Amino acid sequence: MQWTEARVRQEVRTWLGENWDPNARLIEWRNKLMDSGWGMPAWPTHWFGKDMPDGLIPTVQEEFARVNAVGVARTGIRLWAAETLLAHGNDEQRERFLRKILTGEEIWCQLFSEPGSGSDLAGVTTRAERKGQEWIVNGQKVWTTSAHHADYGLLLARTNWDVPKHQGMTYFVVDMKQEGVEVRPLKQMNGHASFNQVFFTDARIPLNNRIDEEGNGWRVAMTTLMHERRAANALAGQSRSKTPEGTIYEEERCENTVLSEPYTWYPQRAGRVDLAIDRAAATKTLDNPVVRQELAQLLMMSQCSEWTALRARAAREKGQPQGPEGSLGKLANSYIARQALRVHTITTGLGSMLEGEDAPMEGLIAEILLSVPAISIAGGTDEIQKNIIAERVLGMEKEPRLDGGPFREVRKN
């Protein structure tokens, strides 16, 4: 049975017509989604899906959007946790975890980064040691969003110190609600606490919570990261403009409020280019020729960045080979945010000395000034980003590696 666009559209429309109810209970509805295969239609038929080709997913989404039907749970790391477990888990693991991830009943977090391995993600030193019928975990993870809410964590830990660094890691699902796992919030310089540190002291993992083979952790983590990137790309620009009526939306909003709380300062991090013109007008600096140069520079960069992203999308849509324009977004955003910070400083002037409610725009400007430094760091520093562009896009020779050989002998923090 072949899927065609017409057939997809017709089937989903019929199904939604028969099943969608804006006043259903959220979890109930999502269980229905999982049972029907309409929640994750690209997935295999025997795992909550419909074996549908990627190209037809937008059609399903359009039909869901048309009637404002709620989809599977997507906040936090859910989608890429689920994709990873689908790809690398065994049937027992899929059976145990996939449904409740996507109904939103269980919350997950990602335990990759460590204090000692930031840019160098494969430098993981959190260790998991097999003792009888368990793995015992000791070490520290960091930059973990929602760790304090999470039921389970995707853990990358080192299980073999005598092989090269990328070969000695194993991927686990760890129960976060156990003694031996301590979560502490990590406050940022802008006052928000979006992330956590997670300390493992003899935390326990049952044998059948190992994902994929021992030593295959890096490969599994790459799957997670790939889906994270994809989700980030897909998310950009997706949001309901206004909430329709129905009790299910309230439940959905509650879920979102909790898990999206860490991200409330993200717009400030991007420098709030949208405010720049109004701020220049409000601070009466719009007639200052020097301010005007900086402002024009900012607006132009911002416009060009948007167009560059649209060029990348257009090329993808036309099936043209991916040009360099697709890899510049993150670096571009960092430069734009820094230019925005500069504009906010010179337009706000003395007001930049203030923070809090009495400060310009009730403290919003101060928050911009204190948040922008994150954008050139989080998710890969500008320096790492430039390396990636140089090596992967421009094809420049890689830097010679100094971290080969048994990981035990590699220089580390």
Place this chain on the structure above:
Amino acid sequence: MQWTEARVRQEVRTWLGENWDPNARLIEWRNKLMDSGWGMPAWPTHWFGKDMPDGLIPTVQEEFARVNAVGVARTGIRLWAAETLLAHGNDEQRERFLRKILTGEEIWCQLFSEPGSGSDLAGVTTRAERKGQEWIVNGQKVWTTSAHHADYGLLLARTNWDVPKHQGMTYFVVDMKQEGVEVRPLKQMNGHASFNQVFFTDARIPLNNRIDEEGNGWRVAMTTLMHERRAANALAGQSRSKTPEGTIYEEERCENTVLSEPYTWYPQRAGRVDLAIDRAAATKTLDNPVVRQELAQLLMMSQCSEWTALRARAAREKGQPQGPEGSLGKLANSYIARQALRVHTITTGLGSMLEGEDAPMEGLIAEILLSVPAISIAGGTDEIQKNIIAERVLGMEKEPRLDGGPFREVRKN
């Protein structure tokens, strides 16, 4: 017999009083300097000197300057050629070469850089092979000032390919006026031709023209470069404001004209900061607030750079430990020149499209625009300079070397 300042001053004054004649023949006078030891007073008594401590040399120079007495020949590479031969040559070599270098009768050039070894000076691949009673040289050198005038060259050549790169070079004096040495001028993008390429095709060097031991070439070259740097520092700010009367000055001027010709475009290379204010006034851009910002930035950088150099000098004079301020000059000059180029562009405007006599300031502006790019390259690129500052001044860890082992096996151009 100990030198003291008083004694030095008295002796040199007496000697000059008895011997100095502004109408003497230049070479004759310089021979007298070499015979008396007053030409190179820091040198050993038995090699044209007076064994005088470095600290007293300024006193001698002051007395020479007081009566405008001409010193030994200093244009081109003479001083550091002479210092190298004094330090590393054998007595026969000193006897043969030192006097005529410093009287100015023989012209020398320096043959270190190669097309394939620029930043990596030790990557020399010009080879010298011993055949019977001679060394036979093949290869190519570049950036050689005055090679077409030179009688002799200081040559760094590879004599052993089976040892690490720094250990396989030997230092020679090569006769430039022989078949087998071809000199071709190298025209720069600004139209000047300050440098030459030198091609060696079975050029011959007698055995006793080898300086120091075989394989010691890098050490000898370091001596040359150290004296070159010292001379460059000493030279800054030394020049007679106006020529006194006497035929000897005319001879000196002729000598200078020939050998300083390659350097005529050097002031343009530095961006001619001195012109910036006048240019802004002349081009009626001095009331443009954006131009004013760039101009102020330029003037401030220039002023701060000057003061930073003076701080380095003052610390030296006070015997204080050398701070970081002494190592920034070259990099600073490069940044200042680039800022000057920017100011010249925005003040000159459309006139920047022209070159030659009809162009702004009879082509001077165009020459600036076309010369400044050299300043961040010549004598060590900005990138190399930043490495040096980071590693030697700031003590940051060196980059791991990839050019160890036998030079034969090192990757090269």
Place this chain on the structure above:
Amino acid sequence: MEFALTAEQTQLRDTVAQFLESRCPISHTREVMTSTPGYDKERWVNLGRDMGLGGIHAPTECGGAGLSYSETCIVLEQMGNALYCGPYFSSNVLAVNALLIGGTTESRQFLADLVSCNRTATIAFIEEDALWNLSGVQCSERDGRINGEKSYVFNGSSADLILVIARCQPEGIFGLFALDGGAKGLHKDSVKSLDLTRQLARLTLKNADALRLADWNEHKHRQFLDLACIALANEMVGGAQRMLDSALEYSSTRVQFGRTIGSLQAIKHKCAEMLLKIEFARSAALCAAQFVRDESERSKMASMAKAMASDAFMNAASECIQIHGGIGFTWENDTHLWYRRAKSSEVYLGDSNYHRENYLQSLGL
């Protein structure tokens, strides 16, 4: 707006690129740039007539291809990349634009000649100390004769036809005029151009016979300048790309300290930054070309494209020299030819500061 080239546009780009690469390599440019017309007439005819690029965005009834300005800009990008040195920019873009903007029957009658490359033309619209509007124009016409001086005229010495913007007396309005390249009273001084691949002339007109083609005004002049900026921006993007490609090629082969210099972070990061600036400029230039008929947006887009492209090209050319090191500063190395074009294009039609200011004004700020 279109953010990707169509299949036809890609083909156009590749065809032009191939022709320029094989028939107008930089070695050829070095030969012809010092010749008397300063270019190879045959190659220009190949491009303009044989390949049909003489009037890409001119209507078919004038012999043009009837395509959009985007196609013209695609060709110019390749010409900038190759540092093509014929009178295409002056004759087939600037002069054609002026005639199209002029819009009268008189101006259109010259179009066919330019489009078919029977004649080369240029336009003289800049005067010493002139601002980028008509208020500074001193050249004036009375009874069909023009007096005055014009500067920075591309290919002015060799052009068969010279278009001139002058003040019509006694009315005081402005007009677009045509002069024969050999007209009596027209004195042409070749001036030495920093950009060795683009000839410049200063023209002195003393009672020079001229034919009035059309009225001219600030509105038309703005349109003409905007189109010129957009064209130049696309050309500059091509030049900038060439500088990056050249830097990449050199740094992948140049070995120092036992490794290619391209494996060093300092060089990598420079190239990544060059790329970012170039892709931004390319976006601006590509999009601006689609706004030529949009009165309300055109000036804004033109200024953005010019500013972004100027900065990207100047940066790329300077860094390309830097990455080449000493060899990049030699006459023999080709980099300086692009550097000269970058510097010259940076100030032509107004520098980046001017265009940033103009951009805000066009936004109504």
Place this chain on the structure above:
Amino acid sequence: MEFALTAEQTQLRDTVAQFLESRCPISHTREVMTSTPGYDKERWVNLGRDMGLGGIHAPTECGGAGLSYSETCIVLEQMGNALYCGPYFSSNVLAVNALLIGGTTESRQFLADLVSCNRTATIAFIEEDALWNLSGVQCSERDGRINGEKSYVFNGSSADLILVIARCQPEGIFGLFALDGGAKGLHKDSVKSLDLTRQLARLTLKNADALRLADWNEHKHRQFLDLACIALANEMVGGAQRMLDSALEYSSTRVQFGRTIGSLQAIKHKCAEMLLKIEFARSAALCAAQFVRDESERSKMASMAKAMASDAFMNAASECIQIHGGIGFTWENDTHLWYRRAKSSEVYLGDSNYHRENYLQSLGL
């Protein structure tokens, strides 16, 4: 001009540095910055009274050390380095300067109290929307009572004595006034400062009793501002140096990919550039301190020092965060405390654009 510190100056610098390192480490600053006066009074008395730094450049007859402004700047550089958070800058520099500039017997009688650290003082000279001259001053005095508002007053809530610049009515000239910190009619609002180590207040004066100390005018105000800029510039140089040192320390221990990040060119080149900017700023700040009595040069030097130091400090603080990576963005890491000082100091007394313009004007251009 002196380009190297004298032996005495070096000793002063080292003594202050040692005291701050041992007694006012950043851990201590973190504790006291959230306390009610916002600083540790004992440490301030140690510095000002016990170490004799309370009035370095005040004449000995007022209890000062009778040294030059350079010595004051040397102390401030170390305070900036250590992010010292007491009222030294506001009381022992700004207020002392105002009293010295005031120059009358009335103003001098307060000096001894400040110099000996018997009282803390501050000066309220900025009003919302005010320019950096007296024309924007709205605060006005009549019959010994002041009405108006002052903003951005350092340590304004805790100061024992508050100096105020106000317009004297009915004459319309300006005066320097003294108010007791607890004066009736004086309302002090602590405002949350971006710089957590420097308390800010907004003052509202409603018929507040004030003592007129001296006449004030544009000339004196310029002198006061210039001296403030020079002092702040030196403090900022110290902060910038600390940021570089911190970046160097971290990058020499942080290992990624089997090597210290300090061995990577990207980090090396960042640090080299930080150093260059800092040394330039240090030269400007060091030299400017020697021009305080030179009417013709002072403003120029002050503007240069402020502009160079602002840019160097802001750059160093940003790069220090960047080099620390994620950890540098945490509250626990100390870098943001200096970043906040850098940002705050960048705009206080006018930003770099303002001072570059002012520099040219001071040059007569």
